[in-house]
Amino acid sequence: MDILLLVSIAQSILAATWRMATPLIYTAIGEIFTERSGVINIGLEGIMLIGALSGYVVTSYTDSLFLGISSAVLSGIISGLLFSLFTVTIKANQIVVGAAFNMIGTGLTGFIYRTLYSGGSTDKLVLDTFPSIKIPLLSDIPFFGEILFQQNLMVYATVVLVPLAAFILSKTAFGLYVKAVGEHPKAADTSGINVTLIRYISTTIGATLAALGGAYLSMAHANQFVEGIATGRGFIALAVVVFGRWSPWGAMGASLLFGVFYALQLRLQAMSGNVIPYQFLQVLPYLATLIVLVSLKGRGAEPKALGKPYKA
Amino acid sequence: MEDIVKTFPDTIANDGITIEVRSGEVHCLLGENGAGKTVLMSVLFGLYRPDSGRIIYKGESIQINSPKDAIKNRIGMVHQHFMLVPTLTVTQNVMLGQYAYTKILNNTDKVAERLREMSQQFGLDIDPCALISELSVGEQQRVEILKALYHGADLLILDEPTAVLTPQETTHLLGFLRQLVDNGLTIIFITHKLEEVMQVSDRVTVLRDGKVVATVDTVDTDPRELARFMVGRDVLMELTREATQPGPVVLSVKGLCVNDERGLPAVKGVSFDVREKEIVGIAGVSGNGQTELALALAGLTECTFDELALGGRPVMNVSPRKLFETGLVHIPEDRHKMGVVLPFTIAENIILEDYHCQPNSHHGFLNKRYISQHAVMLVEKFDIRASGINEELEHLSGGNQQKVVMARELDRKPRFLLVNQPTRGIDIGATEYIRQQILLQRDKNCAILLISTDLEEIFMLSDRILVIYEGQIIGEVPADRKLIEQVGLWMAGQRSTV
Amino acid sequence: MPVIAIVVALLVSAVVLLVAGYDPLEAYPIMWKGAFSDQRTFSEVLLKATPLILLGAGLSLTFRCGIVNLGAEGQFYAGSVVATLIGINFANLPSYLLIPLVLLGGALSGALWAMLAGYLKVRFNASEVVTTIMLNYVAIIFTGYLVTGPMQESKVGFPQTAQIGEAAWLPRFLPPTRLHIGFLIALLVALLIYILLFKTSTGYGIRAVGINAEAARYAGINVRRNILLAMAISGGAAGLGGAIEVTGLTYRLFQMISPGYGFDAIAVSLLVNNNPIATVLSGILFGALRSGSEMMQMNLKVPSVLVSAIQGIVILSVVAFSVYRDKILKWFTER
Incomplete structure (x- = not known):
């Protein structure tokens, strides 16, 4: 293999890394806020599915990415309020409620998707996704240009999201209270x-x-909804939070690490043909999660009241 | 406060309490555990809503629905368990009371500067930038007071503030409170210690079973009268205790070192012996390594040592269960977390350590009949007040829960009894009973190590007293009440002798 | 209480159905018919209940031990894979040897797969919530690899293995229905786990650890060993479920051999407050929900995945009711 080919492979893997890390960054940053306030939400997987579907449905009917994203946000707010109702107000076991949310997310999105799209209106099935935006000049930088400056808007948004989250947590009264x-x-x-x-x-x-994070999957990463499209990312995000020590920057680093595994999986799958069975690559992110969890000794940064309902 | 009633599902905590606190006085609220002192003050501070009654403050009837309302009305409270977030700094903790949810924190330096000034003004000696987790218990208490003063408190409530202090620190605190009153503050001081009432207060209100027994001027009363108000009868202030001749060494410890859960050294090379027919008391302010010492002796944490022998045989990192078999009995400091399984019944809790042995377990199956009979016997013997052996422990009072623990442990006929804080948070009746049981064990040839932060208790029960400070034993005295001053000095880390 | 939870869940689902343009008054009777109309449909319900009872009873043990084992799905797969391997490779053994061997192999592999998560928890303090889910994915993907690779029946055919030997097939006891002795085994296992949990000293230890691990440790109970034990038994039951599915019903392994039994089983156990013997009832109930929803899909084109959502709502109702149980009871008694 010659050098040029290797460089181009490395380039495409790295470019994919950020793209694959993006849904994890969104989800994990959000979970940092949740867990820092003492609530653990293991229902992220279900909520990602709900976001993915609502973003997809609205976009496919209105052809507006903006309305699609807005509806995903709305579905997230409703899910969050419902989750709080059960865990904060009713004070039910947070793990059990999370498990229930995953079931509801899976069942409801599957039900709605099949109800809406079983009639064969296939023209609505594929979306125009977020286009990748080339940043002038910068995107022409050799090697790094493609990795950093030819992404879509939702990927770029993580550059704002992570410092913003870090700022809120460390420099605002709200962060202090959380x-x-x-x-x-x-x-x-x-x-x-x-x-x-x-x-x-x-x-x-x-x-x-x-x-x-879910909407990213159906609206920016793929261009349609698939049942179970989150494929465990909601749970991987939980591991990302632990690995990132409950800090936004740490979570970004951890997400990028997982992004590498996803990117490797995609790239190797494309390259290896049938030499390596694709399942061996498919399993990489899950194994990586297990290894990450095992390699963490102690959990010093874990919020003390995590998972405990507050009774005055 | 007029006619305050507060009920909980099982109890009436405040049953029509009326108290009157005058501006510029130190008003003591005296009563046993469970008399309703803390609940009453929590109502005043907005943590509980009263079922009925009203609060008149500075001539006006006011509604206090949350601590926020209390702070706005310039009421501050120093809780028994400090309300400080250990991972934040002093300044950040103070800023929690600013309720500006959307604000960007750009005034941190100003707040810190103001705190530094106030700290100097009152001689509190607090660094506003220190993390709470790095401060000693005494310092944390001063942060709590500083916090209340920063938020402009006119009325300061202190809930059992001296429980965690050495005698010297206590004296200092009481002096400081008088100084605050001279500056125009009003103070409500919750306690169950009679000497403190006499020392610090202008007036005192005594509570019993959720009702006011009496309000008197301090100068017009004496400890004996207050004690009678408090418990409704003359208390036995002293247990009768005969001197014994200690027997051979049962527990021998040399050079024991233990790390705490963060991996930092907590016990730094302690050595001592405990003999048969002897109670050795370990005195000290909480957090000086007592917890880790007890854990290590009970085989519940890793430790290093030059020598550790129980009953003459060396003990090398064995399981707790093995230690139990050699005659160790452990009564842990925190009943709820370590001693009992609350949703289990009395009978189920009694077999917690021996459930797998004959006769509780027969061919692997629980022997319900024996377990019940045995439980009935122990409930009677230890005077446990419950509706029956199948009552869940969570429905019992603290004193009765502790009696269940005592029943379970003492029934094992210990050779070496390790007791940690046996009477914390327990009413006087049960406390007396439990202390008698411990003395009884001594007379049955048991060797006893008593760890307690309650100096009264230490002097009442022990034959010898060791003082632990920052993980080291820095002094030993016989249990003679005349030496209480010396013990206090050691507890504060003063190595010299008086 | 569980009855109220079910009613609430069905009401909420009725609203969902209405919004989606279906008529619940038409759908629910069909659902009922799909489960209880005759001997055949009810026997199908019991067939679906079989894995749910096994997995649910197993999960109740881990939940009682304070472990959030969400890995029954993966343990089920592990059991079905090993059962298939044995069933194919030892096809010429006689039934009375082969059937116990297959079931034992399935149970053992499920137990080992579960103990892996248990080991990661006690040794590395790795949260079982995440590890069990990850191990589910690993097991499912690995099964996918086997049935499209080394164990595939023929390279051009479906992603499935060859049939296991006929000697490994579980006998049916109520012809002409497909009901097989696996159902009876499930009942027995639920009973055994119940006895273990509430009548033996081992079960006492497991429950003590589950409610207050710290107090258990102070009392000399080996917490780690109890966690591993609970995981092993629970995984064993799930693995047995996988083996019974293969030997009683499908006779071969294919890619998606479980339609999510492992997750349904969580609801099965929670609905009855983690009481192993009562999972028989909740297992049958959820089996009926599944059977009924399939009928609903056939007749009215209502997607049957809705069942997952119904189960989720059942769980939420149960936890909400258990918190407010005292208040609700008081309200009723005051009337």
């Missing part, structure tokens, strides 16, 4: 902070970003 509520809710309560409100907001931020 951290206090997740570490020591009673201390926050006696300081006059509304624990319930903070947890509702944080959980809803988490669900909304998960829905966006």
Whole structure:
């Protein structure tokens, strides 16, 4: 193999890395807010599916990416409020509620998708997705140009999202309250902070970003909805949060690492023909998640009140 | 506060309480555990809503629905368990009370500067940029007071503030509170310690079973009268205790080192012996390595040592179950977390350690009949008040829960009894009973190590007292009440002798 | 309580059906007929209930031990793969040897697959919520590899293996229905797990660990060993479920051999407050939901995946009711 070919392979893998990391970044950043406030949402997978479907459906009927994204955001907000209702207000076991959300997400999206698209109106099946935007001049930089400056809008948005999340958590009163509520809710309560409100907001931020992560899959990555399109990314995002030590920058790094595995999987699949059975590559992200979880010793950064309903 | 009633599903915590606190006084709220002191103050601070009654503050009837309302009305509270987020700094903790949900924090430096000034003004010696987790218990308490003062408190409530302090720190705190009152503050001081009432307060209100027993001027009363108000009868202040002749060494510890859960050294090379027929008390302010010491002796955490022998035989990192078989009995410090399974019944809790052995278990199956009979016997013997052996432990009072633990453990006929904080959060009746049981074990040739942050308890029960400070034993005295000053100094880390 | 939860779930689903343009008053009777109209349909319900009971009873044990085992699906796959391997390769053994061997192999492989997650938890403190899900994907993908690769019947055919030897087929006991002794085995396993959990000292230890692991540790109970044990038994039941599916019903392995039994089983167990013996009832109920929804799909073209959502809503209703149980009971008694 000559050098040029290797370089071009590396280039395409790296470009795909960011694209594949993007849904994880959205979802994991959201879950950081949720978990930092003391709520764990393992229903991310289901919420991603709901976001993916609502974005897809609205876009396919209105031909407007903007309306599609808006409806994904709306579905995320509704999911987040419902999740908060059960976990914060009713104080039910968060893991059980999360498992239920995954079932509802799977069942409901499958049901709606089959109901709407079984009639054979195939022209609606494929969307015009977010186009990739070449940034003038920068995209012409050899090698890095394609990796960094020829992506679509939702990928670029992560460049804003991560620092913004980090800023909110470390430099705003809201971020301070979120951290206090997740570490020591009673201390926050006696300081006059509304624990319930903070947890509702944080959980809803988490669900909304998960829905966006899902919408990315159907509207920017693929150009249609497929049942179960999240393929475990909701759970991988949970591992990303742990691996990133509950910090936005850490989660971005962890997401990019997983992005590499996804990109490798895609690239090798395309290259190897039938030499390596595709399942061996397909399994890579899942194995990587297991290895990451095992390699983490201790969990010093875990919010103390994580998973515990607050009773005044 | 007029006619405050607050009920919980199982109990009436406040049953029509009326108290009056005058501006510029230190008002003590005295009562046993469970008398309703903390609940009453939580109502005042907006943590609970009263079922009925009203609060008149500065001449006006006010509604306090949340701590936010309380703080707005310039009421501050220092809770028994500190309300500080350990991962945040002093300044950040203070800023939690600003309720500006959308604000960008650009005034952190100003707040820190103001805190530094106030800290100097009151002589509190607090660094506003320190992380709470790096501060000692005494410092954290001062942060709590500083926090309340920063938010402009006129009325300061302190809930059992001296429970975590050494005698010297206590004296200092009480002096400081008088200084605050001189500056125009009003203070409500919750306690169950009579000397403190006499030392610090202008007036005192005594609560019992959710009702006001009396409100008196401090100068007009004496400890004996207050005690009678508090428990409704004359208390036995002293247990009768006969001197014994200690027997051979049962537990021998040399050079024991233990790390805490973060991996930092918590016990740094302690050595001591405990003999038969002897109670050795370990005194110290909480957080000086007592927890880790107890864990290590019970085989529940890894440790290093030069020598560790129980009953003459060396103990090398064996399982807790093996230690139990050699006669160790452990009564852990936190009942709910470590001692019992709350949703289990009394009978089920009693077999927690021996469920797998004959006769509780027969060919692998639980022997319900024996378990019940045995439980009935123990419930009677240890005077556990419950509707029956099949009542879940979560429905029992703290004192009765602890009696279940005692029943289970003492029934094992210990050779070495390790007790950690046996009476914390328990009413006086049960406390007396439990202390008697511990003394009884001593008379049955048991060797006993008593770890407690309650100096009263230590002096009441022990034959010898060791003082632990920052993971080291820095002094030993016989249990003579005249030496309480010395023990206090050691607890504060002063190595010199008086 | 569980009855109210089911009613609530069906009401919510009725709204969903209405919004989607179906008539619930038409759909639900068809659903009922699809499950209970005659001996044949009801026997199909029991066939669907068989894996649900096995997996649900197994999960109840891990839930009681405080482990959030979401990996029954993968453990089911592990069991079905090994059962198929044995069933094909030892096809000429006599039935009385082969059937126990196949079932044992399935149970053992499910147990090992579950213990892997248990080991990662006790050794590395890796959250079982994530590891069990990841191991599900690994098991499913690996099965996909086997049936399109080394174990595929023929290189040009369907992604499935050859049939297992006839000697491994579980006997049917109620012809002409397809009902096989696997159903009876499921009942037995549910009973055994119930006895283990509530009547033996081992079960006592498992429950103590589940409610308060810290107190259990202080009392000298080996928490890690109990977690591994609970995972092993639970995985064993799930693996047995996979083996019974192959030997009783499909007689071969194919790509999507489970339509999500592992996830349905979570609801099966939670609905009855993790009581192993009661999973028989909830298993049959969910089997009926599945059978009925298939009938609904055939007759009215209502997509049957809706069942997953119904089960999710059942769980939510159950947890909400259990929190408010005292209040609701009080409300009723006051009337």
